[in-house]
């Protein structure tokens with residue numbers, strides 16, 4: 648889905664995306680529907696996008712390695728500047744120091760690739776630290792049991808003797 652700048656007229660253009668063909672499945676698992684609400688406004692060669700993206704991502708917990716899902720509700724704003732090659736507009740000072748608080752994308756064509764913007768937002772939203780819950784107890788480093796589901800005696804034994812862990816490994 649591409650939106651050309653000249654399709655964005657006063658008072659702006661609102662687009663809803665409910666299909667999910669663009670979703671970066673290879674980078675992020677997902678369950679259920681995807682919904683994006685995008686509103687575009689334009690000032691000549693600049694387009695401002697305010698977007699909301701909702702999906703349910705599937706991740707693997709870093710701690711217990713179990714899959715879990717998490718609802719994502721993302722709000723983002725991006726400014727798109729259309730600048731043709733060799734355009735003297737490039738030299739304008741404001742473009743040399745774009746405002747830090749907003750993402751600015753410089754386009755060589757006056758059109759916005761909506762699907763790639765959405766895919767990019769999904770990838771940015773993937774949590775760096777993935778935990779199935781705040782209270783996840785993870786796997787026992789000695790016996791590998793998922794401590795959310797069952798308990799083990801390793802910790803007590805370790806306290807008695809650090810060699811107990813080695814002994815256990817040999818038994819395996």
Ligand SMILES: [Zn+2]
Pocket residue numbers: 708709710711712713778779780783784785
């Ligand atoms: Zn976990």
Ligand SMILES: [Zn+2]
Pocket residue numbers: 787788789790791792799800801802
């Ligand atoms: Zn254990």
